[in-house]
Amino acid sequence: MIEKTLSIIKPDAVERNLEDKIKSFFEENNLKISNIKKVKISKEEAFEFYKVHQTKPFYNDLCNYLSSGPIVVMVLEGENAVLKNRELMGATDPKNAAEGTLRKKYGLSIDKNSVHGSDSIDNGKTEINFFFK
Ligand code: CMP
Numbered sequence: 001m002i003e004k005t006l007s008i009i010k011p012d013a014v015e016r017n018l019e020d021k022i023k024s025f026f027e028e029n030n031l032k033i034s035n036i037k038k039v040k041i042s043k044e045e046a047f048e049f050y051k052v053h054q055t056k057p058f059y060n061d062l063c064n065y066l067s068s069g070p071i072v073v074m075v076l077e078g079e080n081a082v083l084k085n086r087e088l089m090g091a092t093d094p095k096n097a098a099e100g101t102l103r104k105k106y107g108l109s110i111d112k113n114s115v116h117g118s119d120s121i122d123n124g125k126t127e128i129n130f131f132f133k
Contacts, residue, residue: 003081004034005118006127011069012112014038019072022102022115026076029088035075035132043067049130052123058111065111073131082124085117 009022023033041049046063053059076085090101094113097104107113118124 002077002079003121003124004075004077004128005081005085005121005124006116006131007074007076007085008066008116009072009074010112010114010116011065011071012108013106013114014070014072016106018106018114022106023074025088025102026074026085029084031076031078031081031084031088033074034077036072037131038070038072039131040070041067049127061111075128075132082118082121086119089115089117 007026009019013019013022023036026033043063046066047054047059050059050062050066053062056062078084088102090097090103090107092103092113093110094103094107095110097107102115103113106115118127
């Protein structure tokens with residue numbers, strides 16, 4: 001099934017000029033970038049975006065981090081895009097990410113893990129709507 005999902009290139013990866021490499025990796029793996037923009041969000045916007053994590057101990061640091069510098073937000077589109085994107089990203093903690101995945105290649109730590117991706121079709125719709133109204 002053709003799906004849409006949201007991908008974010010996080011501040012650590014934008015700062016290291018990894019944007020083009022990450023975009024090419026998605027396209028080479030048959031995920032089309034159908035919308036894209038570079039933004040810098042406020043801490044309040046980060047709180048809203050990550051509100052599913054609001055009870056987690058890392059919530060505040062996570063929101064500080066996402067709002068700390070420019071990010072690139074993209075809509076990825078393709079066959080099984082949600083799962084495909086998650087496979088291409090690899091495990092949340094780069095230490096556990098499989099060889100060849102984005103987080104294995106570029107992630108620095110569980111916080112600075114270079115990319116975010118929606119975890120379900122429904123969350124994908126919510127997250128896409130958050131950035132591309
Ligand atoms: P992301 O896929 O963007 O979703 C939430 C983020 O919280 C996650 O990537 C990590 O960067 C960050 N995070 C920090 N600590 C943890 C943790 N213990 N478990 C899961 N995510 C964490």
